[in-house]
Amino acid sequence: MPIIVSGEAMGNVFWSDSAMMMEGRYPSILAVGDSWFWYPFPGGSLINQLGELVETKEHVIFALGENGAEVVDYVAGKHSKLIRKALKLHGPSLSAAFISGGGNDFAGVNDLRPMLNINCSTAKTPDDCFRPGTDDRTLEWLMRKTAENYEILIGQIMAATGPDVPIVLHNYDYALPTGKGVFGKESTWLRMALDDANVPLALQAGCVRLVIDKLTAELVKLTQIDPTRILLVDSRGCLEPNQWANEIHPKPAGFKKIAVTRWQPVLQSLSLAG
Incomplete structure (x- = not known):
């Protein structure tokens, strides 16, 4: 049985290279992500569930990033050096890369x-609530910035891995602006701003659906860089309230x-899961 180190490893998922070294294991999947890969509360995050799926094919996942990470952090921020180091060390032997990013850029x-x-009090549609144009701090500006940083990260992964290694992106789901935070506290993510x-x-x-749909449109464009290698998992509309x-x-x-x-x-289509 794999050693489980709280906050560092669980099963075949590692958030710490030292925990991997202790077990003498090496990653076959690199997961760069935010809280959907790092959520620390009971039951874990999405990456824990993905770990169970790929474990059937004996894959090991190494997760980089952190709760609250924005996409820029992966390419020009505090996680960029660690990601480049991991790609240099493990890139040639990777079977896949997963990316979770963009949510914290607006949430x-x-x-x-x-x-x-x-003041959006007279708005009739979600579009009416957002500032128009492409200037700094508009929705269009955010989407452009997020896509540009994604493209840099994808380029780094493609350069460091084999020509057939898939890169899997995802788009979250339609989050609900309920004002509910962690442990029942008031959230500062969505409802407060609205x-x-x-x-x-x-x-x-x-309004939240509009942002997620626009993010999805940018991710779809990114898959066109290499449609055989870059895939999008569309998880919109999956969850009930x-x-x-x-x-x-x-x-x-x-x-x-x-x-x-x-x-x-x-x-399964990539032969990464049974």
């Missing part, structure tokens, strides 16, 4: 609020549902 009152109009902008309650979920633990994280059963119903078919 936060300091990120979402500047993209909204000053309320501050006086977005009508009836439009708030639609009662399967969310808080505004932006599913419950353990929710993560499992996304893994089994949306990720597993893709992983």
